[in-house]
Amino acid sequence: MNEAVRHTGFIPLPPLIYLVALLAGIALGLFVPLPWLGGVLADLLFAAGWIMAAGALALWFSAIRAMRRADTTLNPKGTPDHLLTGGPFAVSRNPIYLGATLFLIGIALISANPWILLAAFAAAFLTGKLVIGREERILAERFGKKYRDYAKRVRRWI
Numbered sequence: 001m002n003e004a005v006r007h008t009g010f011i012p013l014p015p016l017i018y019l020v021a022l023l024a025g026i027a028l029g030l031f032v033p034l035p036w037l038g039g040v041l042a043d044l045l046f047a048a049g050w051i052m053a054a055g056a057l058a059l060w061f062s063a064i065r066a067m068r069r070a071d072t073t074l075n076p077k078g079t080p081d082h083l084l085t086g087g088p089f090a091v092s093r094n095p096i097y098l099g100a101t102l103f104l105i106g107i108a109l110i111s112a113n114p115w116i117l118l119a120a121f122a123a124a125f126l127t128g129k130l131v132i133g134r135e136e137r138i139l140a141e142r143f144g145k146k147y148r149d150y151a152k153r154v155r156r157w158i
Contacts, residue, residue, distance in 0.1 A: 014076055014127050018100045021123035022107065025116030036112040049109025052102055060099030063088040076131050083143045085150050093136075093156050097127050101157075124157070132156065 036042065066089065067074055070082045088095035104120035107113075139147045 012126075012130055014097055014100065014131055017126050017130070018104060018123045021119035022104060022116065025104075025108065025113060025119035028115035028119075029111070029113040032115075034114045036114060042112060045109045046112070049106045049111075051106075052109065053106030056099045056102035056106055059088055059095050060103070063095035063099065076135060079138060080142065083139065083147055083150065085154070090154060092158055093151065093154050094132060097124070097132070098157055101127075128156070 037045065064074065066084055066087045070084055072080045072082045072084065092098045101120050101124040104116055104123065108116035108120060136151070140151075143150075
């Protein structure tokens, strides 16, 4: 592995990015509440939030299970031993991060808190900028053409 990829400086752990986003959204919702839709639409969004949160958790756990079965690292700072292209990785190159983002969106809909919705998109943006780029460079270096072909076939998020 080349030194430029190995030593890229501080890399925040994605779960911390999403946790901070959630906590910030909750705090902003408490201290600077924003209006939310009412009536039947609010009820539909509430139900959709539960469906989205459940689906996000299913995606998240299936991706983690696939990585464990392949005996590759879950650590975003680690070097993967295998390139996963099936299961949830056939839908998204980042199903764990996608699951975390969708989970926060679901929580925003359930709690009727627009701040959490905004925080979910901020967390996804930060994860893309601070983590995914580095991971993709490592995968391209480690797996070469196999990864580049996979990246052409499967989108980064959805």
